[in-house]
Amino acid sequence: MNKTKDIFITGFALFSMFFGAGNLILPPFLGYQAGEAWLLVTIGFVITAVIIPILGIVAHAKLQGTMYDFGKKVSPIFSIIYCFIVYGICLLLPGPRTASVTHEMAIAPFFNSSSLLTSTIYFILVFIFVMNRSKVLDLLGKYLTPIIIVILMAIIGIAIFSSAGVVQPTQFSTPIVDGILEGYQTFDAIAAMVVGAVLIISINLRNSSPAAEKQKLIFKSGLLAGFGLFIIYTGLILIGSLHNSEFPDDVSRSALLLGLGNKTLGASGAGLLSILIALACFTTAVGIVTGTADYVKGLFNNSKTVYTITAIIGSLMGIVMGQFDVKYIIDVAIPALMFIYPITIILILLNVIPEKWASALVFRGVVITAFIFSIPDFLKILMPSENLDRIIGTIPLGPYNLGWIIPSLFMFIILNMYRHFNPSSVS
Incomplete structure (x- = not known):
């Protein structure tokens, strides 16, 4: 019974790590564009947004180390450079994207303020939390994710049975490929590299079982987390497809998710979802900056000064990039993802x-x-x-x-x- 409980606890924690709020705006828009080809798009999206990331966790279970261990067989220098590139990308793209999503979903609909003001306040708060690690974030993560999941499942369930019945044709000529490439934008394969080590350390601290038992625990927990991601992603893609005739051609990713929330739960439900997503975005940003600062600190004899400098640089990068809209950040990310994702996928598969x-x-x-x-x-x-x-x-x-x-x-x-x-x- 304890083993089953551990599997569910670890699986839920792992799901929470992957469940970045920024990712929530991608599947509905993908379904909106996919139209009648939503199932083919889902297959492609699941490959890079669910299967590869979970294999990354399985690889971590096998290695029982850090992200550095994924590439050390190529060469130690390669692995160090790869780690720097990955953390740099995280600071420049998915981290700032959380501020952009927060502005578009939780600030802009209610306040007439600039995105620069939002990103500035947002990353000042991120820096404060990074410098003063608090259990508040753990509590937010523990209770936020279940509430968001419940709201999303309600939106998905209601939206499936309340669609207009008219689905526009697909905008994709190769739906599976488009799904695969959109899966890059979740950054989930990279997240597997970054957060997997955190998971390993946490399990080792509270579990004295043999290594083989820990590997089984992580494997089963990974399957559970992957199933949860699959259900949420598939549901969001499906409702984006079913309701694609109800939104204008120029609808943004954030506006689409908010619109679906309004149609299914009303303005108050959509407003609550916006606030929860903003809080979840914040925990993700803190995690990215903290993880990067920890890694750089480790390279310099655990220097607190290096940790502080890295946190400052990460927060400033967040302010600069976070002021741009989500679409711009996604577009800017494409070249970087085309470069780093193939290498990341290969490293994960070779380590599995x-x-x-x-x-x-x-x-x-x-x-x-x-x-x-x-x-x-x-x-x-x-x-x-x-x-x-x-x-x-x-x-x-x-x-x-x-x-x-x-x-x-x-x-x-x-x-x-x-x-x-x-x-x-x-x-």
Whole structure:
């Protein structure tokens, strides 16, 4: 019974870590755009927003370490650089996005104030909480998530049975691919790397069971959290699709979620949802800045000064980026995600599979391949050109922004065949 209780407690904690409020605005809009193809879009979205992140937690359970351990087989220098890039992206994009979501959902509908004022006050408060760690955040996280889930399930349930019955055609030519790429925007695979270590440390502090038992606990908890994410994401995509004829073509992600809340729960229910999401956004931002400051502090002999400086820099970056609207931040994130997500997915998958298939040589070869073949997708967004399009057109899945998949798989197979026939020459 205690084991079952531990699974549910850990699974719920893990779900809360992934359940970033910013992610809530993505699925309804994806469904809105998908229209009748909502199921295909959901399949793609679940791959990168649920399955890969949960595999990231499974990898953490296997490694029993930190994010650094994911890439150390490539090289220690690579792993340090990768960690810095990931934390930098978190400070520049998903962290500030929480302030932007807060402004659009909880401030702008009620107050005529600027987004710069919102982001400034927001990240001043974030800095105060980061410098004065408080149990208040734990309490907010403990009670906020269940309330938000209940409200969202109410919105989903009512919206399913109250749709207009007219679903507009899909805006996507490749729904599954579009779902996969939109899943990047949740940052959940990156979150798995960042928060997984926190989960491991928490379990080790309160659980003295053998490592194998802890791995089973994390695996089962991961499945439970993944199922919860799947239900919420699928429900939000579905209602976005069912009600897509009721919103204008230029509706924003935040306005769509607020509109669905108004249609199902009325203005008061939607207002409560806005406030809860704003609070949940705040806990996410504090977690990102705290986690980054902790990591940098660890590199400098646990210096409190370094922790403070990192927290200041993170908060200032949040103020600057958080003043922009959600759409702008999402658009800015695309090049960075095209660059870092393929490498992140490869590191997660290589750390999940058995050791005999994941030697240091395989790690290096596959990660380098994924990096090289993700460059065209990165450049296409920054510097589009016909020559680049021709190059991308020659790469399998290249036109779909997934040109790194087949070459990485091919390299994985080739290097394992080489290792099989030359076992003494490979580490």
